[in-house]
Amino acid sequence: xxxxxGNIYGYTGLFPIKRDVDCSVLRADLRSLDSHPFGSPLSxxxxxxxxxxxxxxRLPFQGEPAKYDTLTSAYLLFACNFDGSDxxxxxxxxxxxxxxxxxxxxxxxxxxxxxxxxxxxxAELIEYFRRCQIRTTLFLVDQPGTTVKQILRxxxxxxxxxxxxxxxxxxxxxxxxxxxEDMWQAFTAAPSPSPGSW
Amino acid sequence: xxxxxxxxDIQGNILREYGSLHQARxxxxxxxxxxxGRRYIEALLPTxxxxxxxxxxxxxxxxxxxFAGLRAFGLPTSSLVSFPTAFQDGMRARALLLGDVEESxxxxxxxxxxxxxxxxxxxxxxxxxxxxxxxxxxxxQLAPDEIEELRPHQEAEAIFANGNRSLRIEHFGFAExxxxxxxxxxxxxMRQFRAGDVDGRDHRMVALGxxxxxxxxxxxxxxxxxxxxxxxxxxTYLVVRKLHQHVARFRHFIEQQATLLQRIIPGTDPTYxxxxxxxxxxxxxxxxxxxxxxxxxxxxxxFGYADDPxxxxxxxxxxxxxANPRDSFGFDERLVNRHxxxxxxxxxxxxxxxxxxDDHMPRGLLFLVFNADIERQFExxxxxxxxxxxxxxxxxxxxxxxxxxxxxxxxxxxxDEREGRPPFFCTGIPRFVTAKGGxxxxxxxxxxxxxxxxxxxxxx
Numbered sequence: 001x002x003x004x005x006g007n008i009y010g011y012t013g014l015f016p017i018k019r020d021v022d023c024s025v026l027r028a029d030l031r032s033l034d035s036h037p038f039g040s041p042l043s044x045x046x047x048x049x050x051x052x053x054x055x056x057x058r059l060p061f062q063g064e065p066a067k068y069d070t071l072t073s074a075y076l077l078f079a080c081n082f083d084g085s086d087x088x089x090x091x092x093x094x095x096x097x098x099x100x101x102x103x104x105x106x107x108x109x110x111x112x113x114x115x116x117x118x119x120x121x122x123a124e125l126i127e128y129f130r131r132c133q134i135r136t137t138l139f140l141v142d143q144p145g146t147t148v149k150q151i152l153r154x155x156x157x158x159x160x161x162x163x164x165x166x167x168x169x170x171x172x173x174x175x176x177x178x179x180x181e182d183m184w185q186a187f188t189a190a191p192s193p194s195p196g197s198w
Numbered sequence: 199x200x201x202x203x204x205x206x207d208i209q210g211n212i213l214r215e216y217g218s219l220h221q222a223r224x225x226x227x228x229x230x231x232x233x234x235g236r237r238y239i240e241a242l243l244p245t246x247x248x249x250x251x252x253x254x255x256x257x258x259x260x261x262x263x264x265f266a267g268l269r270a271f272g273l274p275t276s277s278l279v280s281f282p283t284a285f286q287d288g289m290r291a292r293a294l295l296l297g298d299v300e301e302s303x304x305x306x307x308x309x310x311x312x313x314x315x316x317x318x319x320x321x322x323x324x325x326x327x328x329x330x331x332x333x334x335x336x337x338x339q340l341a342p343d344e345i346e347e348l349r350p351h352q353e354a355e356a357i358f359a360n361g362n363r364s365l366r367i368e369h370f371g372f373a374e375x376x377x378x379x380x381x382x383x384x385x386x387x388m389r390q391f392r393a394g395d396v397d398g399r400d401h402r403m404v405a406l407g408x409x410x411x412x413x414x415x416x417x418x419x420x421x422x423x424x425x426x427x428x429x430x431x432x433x434t435y436l437v438v439r440k441l442h443q444h445v446a447r448f449r450h451f452i453e454q455q456a457t458l459l460q461r462i463i464p465g466t467d468p469t470y471x472x473x474x475x476x477x478x479x480x481x482x483x484x485x486x487x488x489x490x491x492x493x494x495x496x497x498x499x500x501f502g503y504a505d506d507p508x509x510x511x512x513x514x515x516x517x518x519x520x521a522n523p524r525d526s527f528g529f530d531e532r533l534v535n536r537h538x539x540x541x542x543x544x545x546x547x548x549x550x551x552x553x554x555x556d557d558h559m560p561r562g563l564l565f566l567v568f569n570a571d572i573e574r575q576f577e578x579x580x581x582x583x584x585x586x587x588x589x590x591x592x593x594x595x596x597x598x599x600x601x602x603x604x605x606x607x608x609x610x611x612x613x614d615e616r617e618g619r620p621p622f623f624c625t626g627i628p629r630f631v632t633a634k635g636g637x638x639x640x641x642x643x644x645x646x647x648x649x650x651x652x653x654x655x656x657x658x
Contacts, residue, residue, distance in 0.1 A: 169620075
C-alpha cells in the first residue's frame, strides 16, 4: 500500500472550507496553535510524527501569457505521518484526545460530521477523512521502523550525550568513564519524554 | 554554456568589485510623485555607472528599487504582480524565515530601515572623501522637491589590514570579499572579464543566469523574469543587510574559549580558534590549504573540501564552508552552484582598537549580494546553510559567526586522527552579528531605467 512505509502511515487530505468562512481568520487561528505549551495540540496524540495544516485559497499568478486562475472553494490541507496502518487509528485518536481542537478547525469545513463517541458517528467521521484523502503514489520517511516514542527517547539521549561531551571534554579519562556510567544509569532509569515536552 | 553580455546595459556594481573605490555612501529616497520620480531617474541616468567602466574610474553611482518603490514609480499592476513573492514581501516581512528575531527583530532596526517608506537607494562609491562628497552632492541636487531623502544615509568605508590596500578586512579582523563566483560568459568573443576573483581552476564556472536576468542559469533555462522582459532583462535582485558586529563580544568569547582549547589541544591560541570558526586565517589563507598560522600569506580561492570530508582541516561548520560548500556535495559542484552569490559588502564604522572595551559604537558590514533568485540563492543560504547545520552533519547548529545564536550556540571543531588531535566543542556561542536593517531591491538595467523614466514599462 503506497501510504505505508514501515509502521508509519502518511495521510494527506483536502477539506473544502465553507464559503462563509474568512480564511484570514482561520489562518490566524492556525498560527495561534504554536502557542500551545507543548508546541501544538496534536502533541497530545502520541502516534503523530508530523502534521501540517495549510490553507489553499488562491493560486499563484504565473505571469504572461497565463491568466488569473481561481479555485471553486478554499481548502484546508491536512498532512500527517503517524504510527499505524489505517487512518481509522488517526481519526479515532484525534476525536477522542483533542475533540475541541478538531471542532474548532474542521468545524469550518464543508459537511464535516459531528465528533461523538457514538460508533455510527465515529464511522461517519472516518469515512469523511477517507473521502477527502488524496491518493498517495509514493511515501518516503527517514525512519520507517521507528515509533514516535522511540524517536523521542533517541533525541533525549542525543541531547544528554552532547551535553555530557561538552561538560567533560579535557577531563581525565578515568573520570570521564565514571561520569559516563553515572549518566547512562540516570538516563536508562528516566521516563521517556512526551511529545513537545522539550 | 557561455552567453553574450551587454556590459553597457548592466549596472556596474553587479559585475565590478570597485576595488579602488573604498569610500561609499548609500542614500535612501522616497518619492511622493511618480512623475517627479521618473524625471529624477532621467536626470540620474547619465551618472549611472555601467559594467563597461574600467578600473580607472574615481567614482561610481548605481541605483536600486524596492517593490514599494517600483509601485510608487507607477509600474503597472500587471508588471508588479509578476515579481517574485520574496521581493514583493520585502525583507522585513520575512524576518522569521531569515532568523531576524530577538536582537535582530526588524522593530529594533535602525532608521530608515524599520519604516515602510524606502523606495529606492542610490549607491555612491569613490576613491577619496572629496570625490565621494562631490558625487553625492550632485545626486542630491538633481532630486526634485517631490523626492524626499530619508535620513540618515549610510556611510561606509573599507578597512585594510596593516595599511595593505589590496586586502580588505572586516571588524573581527579577517580578510573579506575574497570569494566571488567565476561567471561563465563571453564579452567581445573572449573570456577576459571576471566578476571578482577567480574561483579556482578546477572548479566549474557558474552560469550567468544565476546572477543576471535573461540568461541561461545552472539549470540551462532562462529563469522566471518579471514582465515586460525588456524591462527586467539585464537587471537583477540586490539583497542589502546592515550587520552590526559585536567586536568586543567576539574577542572576549574567543579569549575565554581559547583557555579551555589550549588545555585540550596544546600549542593552539585564540587566533587558531577564530580561524577554525571562520575557515580562513586572518589574512585570508584558507585552512583547507594551510593548517598552521606560521605559514600563511597564501591567500587563495583555488581550493576545495573533497580531500577534507571530516573537516579535520576546515571544520564542516566553519563560516566559509557553509557560505560556499564548493565541492563538498559532489555532483561536480552543480548543487552548490545553484546557491552562489555575488558579494559586494563594505564595512562601516570605525574599527575598535585591540584591547579596548566595548564602546557601543555602530560598526559592522553592509552586506550586499546580487542574485537572480532571492529565495533559491540568498534566502536558501541564510536558512539552510547559515541558520541550520543539517547539510553539514552539524544537526541544527548554526554558523558560528553569522548564526542567530542565543548564548547557547555550539560548534564542533573536528579532530584529526592522523595527527592524534582530539575534537573541541565550542559552547555558549553568543550572537556576534545583529541585523540592524535591510531590504530586497531590484537593480534594473540601463534599458530598464530608461523605460521607467519614459513611462515605457507596459505589458500590453
